[in-house]
Amino acid sequence: MHDFQYHKPSSVADAVAALGSGEDATLVAGGMTLIPTLKQRLAAPSDLVDLSGVADLVGVRDKGDHVEIGAMTTHAAVAASPDVPGCLAELAGNIGDAQVRNRGTIGGSVANNDPTACYPSACLALNATIVTNSREIAADDYFTGMFETALEEGEIITAIRFPKPEAGKYMKFENPASRYALVGVFVAKTGGQVRVAVTGAGQDGVFRATDIESALSSNFSPDAVDSSTIDVDGLNGDIHASAEYRQHLIGVMAKRAVAACA
Template identity: 65%
Template sequence: MYAFEFEKPATIADAVAALGGEEAQALGGGQTLIPTLKQRLAQPGTLVSLKGIPEMAGICVADDGALAVGGATTHATVAASTEYPGLAGLASHIGDPAVRNRGTIGGSLANNDPAACYPAAALGSGATIKTNTREIAADDYFQGMFTTALEDGEIITEVRFPVPEVSNYQKFVQPASRFALVGVFVAKYADGVRVAVTGASEDGVFRWSEAEAALSANFAPEAIEGLSVDADGMIGDIHGSKAYRAHLVGVMTKRAVAAAS
């Protein structure tokens, strides 16, 4: 790692101020950023830890019934929560137990790895990403691989998830990394079904609109029989070809619908 300074502010305001400094970068749980720094793929002047801010950690149910998860909440805490079983189930299979004790939801969403799990939950739930300055709808937030609507120095303080009637996340695990080779999050709301796919596309997480329409009409695995995503634009690598990933999107969607509770 290149040398950097370390700061751990106790309030959002202090964190924002620290991130305004030269070459400053936010540090969530560090489970992606620290390995990245070790490879010298980033060279921040100052790392600003967001783990010392009490108002950013923890989970509560908001007045409108949505689940509000603080940006610095760990995967392990979300996995242990009971209000939104589909979200807890997703969190309980991120990485491994030690990673889940450090990694945070805000860090995952800010990084927007194309194979990360949380982007599928946020997009599949139509979540609202709250920052220190504004609220961003998940549909506007994800802008391609490792790219988001966040501005420099903007911090995810909370993620607000409308809780669906039923939901499920199915991940086809890349066995070495435990990231999703393909992951599909399905959530059924009173006004329709949302289907979000991670791991598969060169553009990062996306909604499978065709499947959403079919499942909104008939929430059953057979409803998407015959539907397929275009292999063009899928990720193709040694772990799976474009066509294989496109096929897995359909398979994992059916499994998620069958398992939804």
């Protein structure tokens, strides 16, 4: 690990100021991705701005038709919250292992937009709103590519708002080695609208499976998935899964998610 300046602000405003102070400053939330990257010397920021001292960013708030989750809320806290919709709590409870769930945060995960992370699929499928220190971004506009987001320099996620679905289920097929999502499919029905988001499989990161969405909109049943197509172009291939195998798994996971919703 290379040396860096460490900052631990207690407010979002101070965090923004600290971010601007270094020539190559970066935020650290739970550090579940960043710390290993630093240790392997794959990143060498000048300044590290630790958000764990900003108390306002932690917590789950029930807002009636939606739930607002502070960016620094850990996966374990989301999994344990009675206010969080069951499908989202279950997703959080199956991320990584106990150590990761007690350190890793929803804001960190969504800001990093790892193409194999679970949370991005929940954001898309539940039509979440990403709230930052300067604006609100619809999930559909937020995820812009692998490890790429709509966040601008100096912009900090403060919370994420999830509408409460009538039904929802996330099915993850784990990479046998890393246990990240080899393919994860989140199916949700909210306000009568069906949204299906796929993580782990896309070359550009998380995406909506629109063909499956329209098939399910007219017939919300596992069989409807069979009649839809998933384009193999744009899917990832690696030693664990070819693009064709991922294409197949998207269908299987989608069917299982729909079956679990019923």
